[in-house]
Amino acid sequence: MMQYEIPDDLLYAKTHEWARVDNLDVTLGITSYAVEQMDKEIVNIELPEKGRIVAKGESFGVVDSVKAAFDLYSPVNGEVTAVNKSILNQPEMVANAPYTEGWMIKIRMSNAHDLDDLMKSEKYKTFLESEEH
Amino acid sequence: MKRSMLYTWQKAHDAKMTEFAGWEMPASYTSISDEHITVRQMAGLFDLSHMGRIRVRGDDRIRFLQYVFTNDMEQLSEGGIHYGFLCNPQGGVIDDVTVYNAENYIMIVVNASNVTRVYNWLMIHAPNFRIEIEDSSISILMLAIQGPRALEIVNEVGGMDYGTIKKYTFTVRQIYRAKAVISRTGYTGEDGFEIYCGSMYLPALWERFLDVGKNVGLKPIGLGARDTLRTEACLPLYGHEIDEQTTPIEAGLDKFVKFSKKDFIGKSALNFSSQAEFARRLVCFEMLDKSIPRPGQIVIFEGETIGKVTSGTFSPTFKKGIGMAYVDQIKAKPDTPIKIQQRDKFYEAVIRHRPLYKRRKT
Numbered sequence: 001m002m003q004y005e006i007p008d009d010l011l012y013a014k015t016h017e018w019a020r021v022d023n024l025d026v027t028l029g030i031t032s033y034a035v036e037q038m039d040k041e042i043v044n045i046e047l048p049e050k051g052r053i054v055a056k057g058e059s060f061g062v063v064d065s066v067k068a069a070f071d072l073y074s075p076v077n078g079e080v081t082a083v084n085k086s087i088l089n090q091p092e093m094v095a096n097a098p099y100t101e102g103w104m105i106k107i108r109m110s111n112a113h114d115l116d117d118l119m120k121s122e123k124y125k126t127f128l129e130s131e132e133h
Numbered sequence: 134m135k136r137s138m139l140y141t142w143q144k145a146h147d148a149k150m151t152e153f154a155g156w157e158m159p160a161s162y163t164s165i166s167d168e169h170i171t172v173r174q175m176a177g178l179f180d181l182s183h184m185g186r187i188r189v190r191g192d193d194r195i196r197f198l199q200y201v202f203t204n205d206m207e208q209l210s211e212g213g214i215h216y217g218f219l220c221n222p223q224g225g226v227i228d229d230v231t232v233y234n235a236e237n238y239i240m241i242v243v244n245a246s247n248v249t250r251v252y253n254w255l256m257i258h259a260p261n262f263r264i265e266i267e268d269s270s271i272s273i274l275m276l277a278i279q280g281p282r283a284l285e286i287v288n289e290v291g292g293m294d295y296g297t298i299k300k301y302t303f304t305v306r307q308i309y310r311a312k313a314v315i316s317r318t319g320y321t322g323e324d325g326f327e328i329y330c331g332s333m334y335l336p337a338l339w340e341r342f343l344d345v346g347k348n349v350g351l352k353p354i355g356l357g358a359r360d361t362l363r364t365e366a367c368l369p370l371y372g373h374e375i376d377e378q379t380t381p382i383e384a385g386l387d388k389f390v391k392f393s394k395k396d397f398i399g400k401s402a403l404n405f406s407s408q409a410e411f412a413r414r415l416v417c418f419e420m421l422d423k424s425i426p427r428p429g430q431i432v433i434f435e436g437e438t439i440g441k442v443t444s445g446t447f448s449p450t451f452k453k454g455i456g457m458a459y460v461d462q463i464k465a466k467p468d469t470p471i472k473i474q475q476r477d478k479f480y481e482a483v484i485r486h487r488p489l490y491k492r493r494k495t
Contacts, residue, residue, distance in 0.1 A: 039149070039160075039161055039164045039165055039357070040164060041164050041165060041166055043425065043447040044423055044424060044425050044447065044454070046424065046478075059476075062475075062476075064424075064425040064447065065165075065447075066164075066165040066166060066357065066361060066446060066447045066449065067160075067165060067357055067360070067361075067446065068427070069425065069427055069475075088423075
């Protein structure tokens, strides 16, 4: 199987979003696996406005590759407190640096238990192996 | 799943594979945009093993095609190729095909998804004609070379000038080690050739092309870029722009339906519909907003639903979203402002002249 960069300090969703947790503040982005699924070509991104309330499991945005659109799902309930506007005009930043400059939104969680369903890096790697077969 | 004879080569060259019409074929090798631009600026090589090739022999072969096919076989001399449709009696499209008139047979090139349906359709109508129908999809394989540098690469591989082969004609000639049908046709909006040869010659010919062409930038191209290229050129794809519920008239392809012919399947239905104030027409459009349209999305004009997107993609040439859609005929005019609905949002677009992409004549 292909090797993907899966940082140890993040949590992961089955829908290939990553979450960086700082108390109740959660930064979200998409994993290098998701980027690879899009042919490493991201041509359009749509994100919510700051202040929007998102529900766990709800689609909060869209990432387009040349060929298809991929929904982005929030792993937590909460309010959007920041949006990375710079990737809207430079969507290739997400493909180039999915865990750093390519972050998407920050959410203030309303319930930290929402994180319980997310995977640690080792579990996510195992999950990817099962996805590839 | 079925695999091409080039499967091992494709896997060895990092192709990302995809399922298409029961075949495991390359979606891309590098990226869709990179391959797309390669074809527009230099040349690309396509494995088209998955497409169907059906041959019709016998004294009545012209008369048979005249009956099942919408274009006029009387206007097709030996060495000529017609694009057109096999229609059902209601005028719906069984398949869109290219028909090659060879010395002692006719070859019908059909979409991968329709090979069995077309073969069965032809067999149903065969009994009144002195013909034999053979599915040659396994024994004769097919590749395409497309792009502004295609001609010079073909010339070098074959060691002669193939520039004398005019658009929509073919010749049977030796190329490299194979005796091949070489036609000036394609599905990208570029100049180029489609080449048909016995299956045992395909792998060597494939590698020979890439070897000779690499100096001018020839690359293998996957089905992903094939789709973006044909969408820019506004060429229909079966299952998207045309199907059994769609007529060639609605698709704006009436010039491939010849009503001057005596009789053919679907004629009366198509004739009626071509004179009716028709309900819908196929148009192409480009996005004014940044968003990328996708098949199935709704087309809105002044708050009213007027149609549905059939194909939508990011255009690597124009760097924006483009697509094709069926809309109410009365709104199907270039420069008409429309909106494309994506989930709960509406994005601005405009209907354009067809095709969106037209190559510059050299």
